Each structure stands twice: as structure tokens, then as C-alpha cells.
Amino acid sequence: MSTSAIPLEECTLIEQTEAGRSQETLVHPHRWLVLAIVMIGTFMAILDIFIVNVAVPSISKELHTDFSSIELVIAGYTLAYAVLVITGGRLGDLYGYKRLFMIGIAGFTLASAGCGLAATIPILIVARVIQGISAALMYPQVLSIIQVTFTGRERNIALGVFGAAMGLAAIAGQLLGGILVQANLWGLSWRPAFLVNIPFGVLALVGSSILLVNQPKPKGRMQLDIMGVGIVTITLLLLVIPLVDGREIGWPLWMIGLLIASIPFCALFIWYEQRVTRRGGTPLVKLALFKQQSFAVGMVIAMAFFAGNAGFLFVFTLFLQVGLGFSPLHAGLTFLPYSAGFFVSSLLAPRLLPHLGRGILSLGYITTAIGVFLVLTFILLAGSSVSSWILTPALIIQGIGQEFGLTPLVGSIVRRVQGQDAGAAAGALSTAFQVGNILGIAIIGLIFFFFLGTQPTTSAHTTQYIAAISGTLPFIAALNLISYALVFLIPHSDDEKEKR
Known part of the structure; x- marks a missing residue:
């Protein structure tokens, strides 16, 4: 899956300088097609944060579930995505942006099919969590690919397209979700809100396998900061769980305690990353x-x-x-x-x-x-x-x-x-x-x-x-x-x- 149809040799290696620092950038001969492919991933990841909101009443009615379970359908994606996206970004640095993007797209597409075909609420919740994990692997690679593929004014244009895709996906989630649920295509009710991802996911997977280039491996020895991953995951869980569920359950003291506990864990993460850096290791966050x-x-x-x-x-x-x-x-x-x-x-x-x-x-x-x-x-x-x-x-x-x-x-x-x-x-x-x-x-x-x-x-x-x-x-x-x-x-x- 990591074999590229665009050989690395076909990309021009140039050296870009800004503020006294040099940076090597691969100029891809088909870089605008690359941008189009990775924008599909961007759009899908953001769209699925918002598209499910308008489908909530239909999901609740068809799967005979209460609002607390529906909350898990929404929160499962958001939690997995928010907690793991830092790790996903660093994995791209270590193992290649192309490889991680393709793994993320494949997982996201399969999980979307799982959501659309889910017969029970537990299956839907699990599929949404897998969607969130896959988005966390895929999404940060998009910005990385832009950063190493484009230079100068072209990079500003590419970043502009990236920003526009994020904003339009958030807004389109409300509109597209409403259209798909209201249309009740083939009597499927809310399910097309998830199934719509499948053809686009397949297109992105095929396009990325052909067009994306595995960047040169980083110089020196780099490895994943496992302890950093653990600390930042706990920190973000302590922060995000209360923010997602606190209002729904009336902000009990233990929930407030989780939120407060995120502060010392954040301090611990900063201290540990500084320690890894001093020892010459590869921190999760530089x-x-x-x-x-x-x-x-x-x-x-x-x-x-x-x-x-x-x-x-x-x-x-x-x-x-x-x-x-x-x-x-x-x-x-x-x-x-x-x-x-x-x-x-x-x-x-x-x-x-x-x-x-x-x-x-x-x-x-x-x-x-x-x-x-x-x-x-x-x-x-x-x-x-x-x-x-x-x-x-x-x-x-x-x-x-x-x-x-x-x-x-x-x-x-x-x-x-x-x-x-x-x-x-x-x-x-x-x-x-x-x-x-x-x-x-x-x-x-x-x-x-x-x-x-x-x-x-x-x-x-x-x-x-x-x-x-x-x-x-x-x-x-x-x-x-x-x-x-x-x-x-x-x-x-x-x-x-x-x-x-």
C-alpha cells in the first residue's frame, strides 16, 4: 500500500529559505492533484463532526435508544479524534505522511460503512469511535503534505484551500445532513449521512496510492514517544470528557474533579517533553x-x-x-x-x-x-x-x-x-x-x-x-x-x- 506510482526521483528537491533557516521541499509534478486528493480527507473528517447532529432524532427513533446513547454517538467520534490527533501527526513524521493518510482514509471509509449499516446503537457507537481514530491518523497528514509539497506563494494558496475546505465542511454538515435525512433515500432514513463517505473515501484511497510520495525518512534516530502519548491522552481525556458530557449529567463533583485534574497532567506532559528533549530523544510535541x-x-x-x-x-x-x-x-x-x-x-x-x-x-x-x-x-x-x-x-x-x-x-x-x-x-x-x-x-x-x-x-x-x-x-x-x-x-x- 505504500508503493508510489510517482517515484521520488520525479520530484524536484529545492531548498527554501525563510528567516535564516533552510528547508528542503519536494516539488511534486502533480502537486495540485495531490491537493485535491488530500482535501477529500479534510472535508470528510470535518463534515462528520457536524453531519450527525441533524440525524439524531431519526437515529434515536429507528434504533429505539435514549438521548444518553445518542450522546455517545456524537461524543465517541469527537473524543477519539481530539485525543489522538497529536499522536497521529507525530506518527506521520516517523512513518510517512502517505502511509498514515492512506491508513486513515481506509479506516474512515470502512467505519463509515459500519455506521451506515449498524443495526444496533452499540455497533454505531463503536463504528463512530473507529471513525474518530481514523480521522486522527488521516487529518494531520494533510497539513504536513501541504507543508512539504508546496513552497512560497503556492503554499499560501494551498493553505487557503485547506482553510476553505475546513470551513465549508463544517457548514455543509448542517445542510447535507438535512438534505440526506429529509430525502430518505431508498428508505434508509439517516444512514446515507454516513454512507455518502464511501465513494469519496475510495476515490481518495486510490488517488493517494497513485499520486502521493513517501517523503525521505527523517535524518537521525526517531521513535514514537510512548510515554508522551500516554500522558497527553490522559490529559485530553480529563479535559474533553467533562466538556462533552458535563452539562448533560448536571456537572457532578467528580466530573469537575476530572476537569481540574487535567491541569496538573498538562504540566506533567510539558515537563516530560522537556526532559525527552534534553536527553536527545524525539518528543511527541516539540x-x-x-x-x-x-x-x-x-x-x-x-x-x-x-x-x-x-x-x-x-x-x-x-x-x-x-x-x-x-x-x-x-x-x-x-x-x-x-x-x-x-x-x-x-x-x-x-x-x-x-x-x-x-x-x-x-x-x-x-x-x-x-x-x-x-x-x-x-x-x-x-x-x-x-x-x-x-x-x-x-x-x-x-x-x-x-x-x-x-x-x-x-x-x-x-x-x-x-x-x-x-x-x-x-x-x-x-x-x-x-x-x-x-x-x-x-x-x-x-x-x-x-x-x-x-x-x-x-x-x-x-x-x-x-x-x-x-x-x-x-x-x-x-x-x-x-x-x-x-x-x-x-x-x-x-x-x-x-x-x-
Whole structure:
């Protein structure tokens, strides 16, 4: 499976220099086809975080299960993905990005078939966990492959496509899930929401076997930091489990204890990784990456940005479907203007980036905040008569801001990362994305339900949902304003310095 139809010799080896450091990069003759193939993996991994949300009622009805079991269907994927993605990134550095990408795609495709064919809820939960594990192996390789395949302006374009694919997949999950569930294809109800992955997974697997190149093995002796894997896995479990399940079970003391325990375990992980580095070993996460100000600040921005985005998608979907009584399809179509704004700005961002530099991030976050406040304004003005059409202008503006704030961010974070650390950096960045998503759903959800004063059932009146979303949206806008302020801590790139 690791044999490549594109021999390594057909790739041109060039040396790229930035900020006084040299970095060897393989220039692939079919690099844009490579990008298209790995974008399939990116889209699938992000899509499956969100697509299942609109299928929950149908799954619960057909498999005769309670809401706590459905929570495991959602959380099983998220937990496995978030906990193992750092390890997946480092495994790519050690054993090859192509090999890990193909293993991840194959596992993800088979697990998607398992989800679609599941006859009982335990089988569905296990298949979702396998999906999450496979996504953790596959997803960080995408950023690594971009980092070692593209150079200069082409790399910025490729990273822009990567960011656009992430954002569009998150939005498309709501829309595509609603369409597939509502269509009830061949009487399969919710199952096509998972089965749709199979043809794309097969395409990505075949394409990657032909087009991807196994990068040269890293110089020197490198091995997986098993103890680091164990410590970071425990740390992330202690952090993620309470954030995913705490609200549903009423935040008992033991759950709060798990959350607090994640802090000393995080400190233990940092100490241990420093110890491995001092002894000349290969740490799971190269902490020296965080000495790069663009990387460290960018990681914080990523968590704040993704928290705001995931939190908005979560509570706004609840508001539309439960509060306003929209069908899954109607709710999904309401996000179309959001998607349209995102798509249009994804075409503009690569052209604006050379002129605005990091300023495009500032523009993105302030535009998103304005869009959120406009959504709030239109809801307050329309009240229970609010419709998809009324919300359209605000959602377009918000979508434009989201893209400007996402696509250039990835490039700003990884632009100084060396090729041999691409997997570790991709794993850390992917973890920041996932932790941000989970924090957003947990914290923004907690604020929403505080204002709502009840669980998301039809017993709550529409006016209660209007009050809840109105109280929550300013917090989402605040996260974008925090990201806006942090942008000024990102150092200017070499190109920006030359222009000043």
C-alpha cells in the first residue's frame, strides 16, 4: 500500500529559505492533484463532526435508544479524534505522511460503512469511535503534505484551500445532513449521512496510492514517544470528557474533579517533553515550536476562533430547529447565505493576502463580530416572525468574515515550521482546532441553556429561545473581538517587513 506510482526521483528537491533557516521541499509534478486528493480527507473528517447532529432524532427513533446513547454517538467520534490527533501527526513524521493518510482514509471509509449499516446503537457507537481514530491518523497528514509539497506563494494558496475546505465542511454538515435525512433515500432514513463517505473515501484511497510520495525518512534516530502519548491522552481525556458530557449529567463533583485534574497532567506532559528533549530523544510535541511567537499566538487565536464558530453553529441550529420549528432541511438551507459568503471570500482571500498581510485576519474577525451583532439585531427586531430571508444579509457578512479569519490563520501559524516537524505541528494545531470546537460547544452551550432555563424541548416557548440566543450571541462576538486583538501580537512576515 505504500508503493508510489510517482517515484521520488520525479520530484524536484529545492531548498527554501525563510528567516535564516533552510528547508528542503519536494516539488511534486502533480502537486495540485495531490491537493485535491488530500482535501477529500479534510472535508470528510470535518463534515462528520457536524453531519450527525441533524440525524439524531431519526437515529434515536429507528434504533429505539435514549438521548444518553445518542450522546455517545456524537461524543465517541469527537473524543477519539481530539485525543489522538497529536499522536497521529507525530506518527506521520516517523512513518510517512502517505502511509498514515492512506491508513486513515481506509479506516474512515470502512467505519463509515459500519455506521451506515449498524443495526444496533452499540455497533454505531463503536463504528463512530473507529471513525474518530481514523480521522486522527488521516487529518494531520494533510497539513504536513501541504507543508512539504508546496513552497512560497503556492503554499499560501494551498493553505487557503485547506482553510476553505475546513470551513465549508463544517457548514455543509448542517445542510447535507438535512438534505440526506429529509430525502430518505431508498428508505434508509439517516444512514446515507454516513454512507455518502464511501465513494469519496475510495476515490481518495486510490488517488493517494497513485499520486502521493513517501517523503525521505527523517535524518537521525526517531521513535514514537510512548510515554508522551500516554500522558497527553490522559490529559485530553480529563479535559474533553467533562466538556462533552458535563452539562448533560448536571456537572457532578467528580466530573469537575476530572476537569481540574487535567491541569496538573498538562504540566506533567510539558515537563516530560522537556526532559525527552534534553536527553536527545524525539518528543511527541516539540515545545520549541511555541517559542515561535506566530505559532504560540496563532494557537490561542485558533482555539478562540473555533470556539466561537462551533458554539454559533451549535446554538443557532438549536434555535432554528427547536425554537422556530424549522425542519432539518429548512435549518440547513438557512445556512446557505453563510456558505455563500464563505465561498466568495475564499476566492478573494488569496488575492488580498499579499496586500493586507496579517491585516486580513483582523478584517475577518471584526467582520465576523459585525455579522453576529447583525444576526442579533434582526432577531430582536423580527421576534417570533424571524425567517431565513431576514437573516440572510447578516449570515452572508458573517460567512465572509469567517473565511478571512480562517484561511490566512493556518499559514500564519505554520509558515516558519520546518519540514521534519510538520507532522508534530499539524497534530498540535489540529488539537487546538478540536479543543476549540469542544470548548465552544460546551461553554457557549452552557450560556445558551442558562438563558433558556430548560433543556432543548418543545416545552420551551419560542420567546424563550429568542431570549436565549439574544443573550448568547454577544459572547460569540466577544470571542471574535478577542481574536481581533490577538492578531496584533503575530509578528509581520518577511514580505510584510520588506513592504514597510
